[in-house]
Amino acid sequence: MFKSLLIWKKILASPSEGFRDVNENTKVFVPIVFILILALVAVSFVVPITTSKVYLDKSISLQLAKMKAKGMNISMEQARRGAESGVTRTITIVSAYAGSIIVYLVTFYVGAFVLWLLVKIFRGGEISYKLLFRIVVFSAIVTVVGGVVSGLIVYFSDWKGAVASATNVMELGDAVKTNLSIAAFFNRTALGKFPFYLIDYFTNIFNILYFVLVYYGLVAAGKIRSNRALGIVITFGIVSAVPGLVSLFFV
Numbered sequence: 001m002f003k004s005l006l007i008w009k010k011i012l013a014s015p016s017e018g019f020r021d022v023n024e025n026t027k028v029f030v031p032i033v034f035i036l037i038l039a040l041v042a043v044s045f046v047v048p049i050t051t052s053k054v055y056l057d058k059s060i061s062l063q064l065a066k067m068k069a070k071g072m073n074i075s076m077e078q079a080r081r082g083a084e085s086g087v088t089r090t091i092t093i094v095s096a097y098a099g100s101i102i103v104y105l106v107t108f109y110v111g112a113f114v115l116w117l118l119v120k121i122f123r124g125g126e127i128s129y130k131l132l133f134r135i136v137v138f139s140a141i142v143t144v145v146g147g148v149v150s151g152l153i154v155y156f157s158d159w160k161g162a163v164a165s166a167t168n169v170m171e172l173g174d175a176v177k178t179n180l181s182i183a184a185f186f187n188r189t190a191l192g193k194f195p196f197y198l199i200d201y202f203t204n205i206f207n208i209l210y211f212v213l214v215y216y217g218l219v220a221a222g223k224i225r226s227n228r229a230l231g232i233v234i235t236f237g238i239v240s241a242v243p244g245l246v247s248l249f250f251v
Contacts, residue, residue, distance in 0.1 A: 004031045011138055015216035019138070022221040024130045028137045032108065035137070038144040039100040045151030046176050047096050049159055051089055058163050058172060066169075100147075104140065111136045114239055115214070118232045124224040135217030139210050146206025150178040180205050193248050201241050211237050 004027060011018030049055055112133035119127050154176055162175035167189075174188060183200035191199075201207060211233050218229040 003027070004034075008138065008141060011213065011216075012141075015213055016220050019135070019213075019217045019220035022131070022134050022138060022217065024128055024134070026134050028134050031137050031141075035140055035144045036101050036104060038148055039104050040097055042144065042147035042151040043096050043100045045148075045155040047093055049154065049163075049176050050096070051092055054160050055163050055172075055176075058166055059169075062166070062169055062172060104144070107140060107143075108133060108136055111236075111240070115218075115232065115236055118235055118239075119218075119222075119224070122228050122232050122235075124218070124222070124228050124232060127218075127222040127224065131221060135214060135221055139213035139217060142206050142209040142213060146180060146204070149206075150180060153178040181207075194245065197244060197248060198241065201244065202237070207237075 007018060007021050007026070008031070009018075010021060112129055112135075115132045115136065116127075116129045119125070119132070157178075159175055163172065166172040166175055170188060170193060178184075179200050181200045181203040183196055183203065186196060186199065188196040214236065215229050215233040218224045218232060219226055222229075224232070
């Protein structure tokens with residue numbers, strides 16, 4: 001446990017030096033558990049908001065408006081009874097916590113696999129999936145810290161005002177998010193959801209730090225030449241943005 005924390009300390013102080021201590025046999029169980037715990041902490045700041053009466057009432061009213069436009073009529077009382085039931089509340093809370101864990105586990109395993117493919121494509125040399133997995137895990141610390149920071153900002157902000165002013169489902173989702181990027185200076189509705197997402201994703205300070213750490217991991221731990229490592233990381237960043245971009249088609 002302490003060795004993992006020391007590796008993280010060295011990586012954050014000097015990535016080029018810290019990642020030299022990472023190899024195929026480096027233990028990652030404790031780092032994974034630590035990251036998942038922080039992910040749950042981040043969600044804990046948002047769950048009280050998404051299960052609050054203010055948020056539920058706004059969510060219901062927006063959904064009813066969409067349904068009414070399609071010729072479906074359900075009363076506010078009926079919708080509220082379903083949304084405020086104990087079963088629905090439990091499902092919402094469990095889904096939020098379970099979802100955060102799943103997202104990070106997918107990030108670890110799928111992210112390492114994508115990196116492995118890119119290393120092959122860019123001819124970065126012989127680097128194992130096990131090592132890439134460890135590089136991804138140790139780099140992910142910055143993204144989960146970003147999640148905690150975002151959750152804290154939202155929790156102590158005027159989220160009730162943001163929820164009340166939401167005019168659509170996307171704006172309601174924005175009420176429980178903090179854009180730690182240049183996107184904070186833009187309006188999603190005016191800019192468009194796709195440009196907004198791309199600006200937010202690629203200028204998010206914690207995303208940038210994550211890809212910087214992955215780069216140093218490839219160079220220092222994977223012994224990949226810097227120019228090829230840069231190409232791999234840039235491509236990795238673009239590929240990593242695709243799932244979120246695709247999900248916007250269903251919002």
